[in-house]
Amino acid sequence: MRRVSKIAAACTVSAALAFTATACGEASTESTGSDSDQMKIGMAYDVGGRGDNSFNDSAARGLDKAKAEFDAETKELTAKSGETPADREQRLASLAEGGYNPVIGVGFAYSDAIAKVAKSHPDTTFGLIDSVSDAKNVSSIVFTEEQGSYLAGVAAALKSKDGQVGFIGGVDLPLIKKFAAGFQQGVTETNPKAKVQIQYLSTGSDLSGFGSPDKGEAAAKGMLDKGADVIFAAAGGSGAGAIEAVAGKKGAWSIGVDSDQAKDPALSKYADTIMTSVVKNVDSGVFDLVKSVKDGKPMTGTQTYSLAEDGVSLTTTGDHLKDVQAKIDEAKKKIVDGSIKVKTTT
Incomplete structure (x- = not known):
């Protein structure tokens, strides 16, 4: 156990x-x-x-x-x-x-x-x-969740061509803000010049942001239009829309959540553009x-x-992280030994 x-x-x-x-x-x-x-x-x-x-x-x-x-x-x-x-x-x-x-x-x-x-x-x-x-x-x-998201932020900062990345949250609730906080911290501590666009699909008691792929797709397209080339969506079913939108942009990467979304039968056709997924076991x-x-x-x-x-981790399906894995492993070690304290709010 x-x-x-x-x-x-x-x-x-x-x-x-x-x-x-x-x-x-x-x-x-x-x-x-x-x-x-x-x-x-x-x-x-x-x-x-x-x-x-x-x-x-x-x-x-x-x-x-x-x-x-x-x-x-x-x-x-x-x-x-x-x-x-x-x-x-x-x-x-x-x-x-x-x-x-x-x-x-x-x-x-x-x-x-x-x-x-x-x-x-x-x-x-x-x-x-x-x-x-x-x-x-x-x-x-x-x-x-913030710890796994920090590692995703490290990967995003290292894989982005110009430091423009995005985070899409389903609803602006405490858990989703943990994902956003960890991701943003991982990005900016890896590349201080990087910029993180953060957008929530719905707010408060409106929970549609967790089940609206069309909203995820629209948000991702908006971020791509503003120069983002890596987008992490922690938005439940809405994330599928973001992954699809990113796949349509040459050179862009998406980051999945909860399960290894590159192995999702409905999303596997986009596996070449799903850099990794932040998994909660x-x-x-x-x-x-x-x-x-x-x-x-x-x-x-x-x-x-x-x-x-290993309650949270990054997937390695497709070997998209192999060129930055050493730096991700270094960040993981620092989080585990307490050298890096990951925030839970932005």
């Missing part, structure tokens, strides 16, 4: 990149038997669910690994746009009442719902990804939690997956 640091203080409320603004969920139930002793794992996905080739799919990989290793029964529910807080609560409660343990909420939008449902189901262990709960039977699984957090429940020692409190534990 990957080493995980536990912290007592609540950290910045995180936001799933494929954010939940959702409606009544759809269920996909898989049962592998009727043994009453069989482990049952419940998963409540964010918008997009399994198959989004990004945030949710990373969680799904952890679920699949646990299912195979522990011969577990699983049930998966997926959120949709427009749902109410009560819908999220009902989704989690239905899993807990069905005997699923642990029950995992993928994305910070489940934080309020888990706080309520965990209290009424004290014998169930809940997992909350990308946010922090102080409930005694909840394991909060969070990541140092949500699958590790999911598997670690399930294993702890299986072992009879459920994780609770906050589990922080950092760069030191």
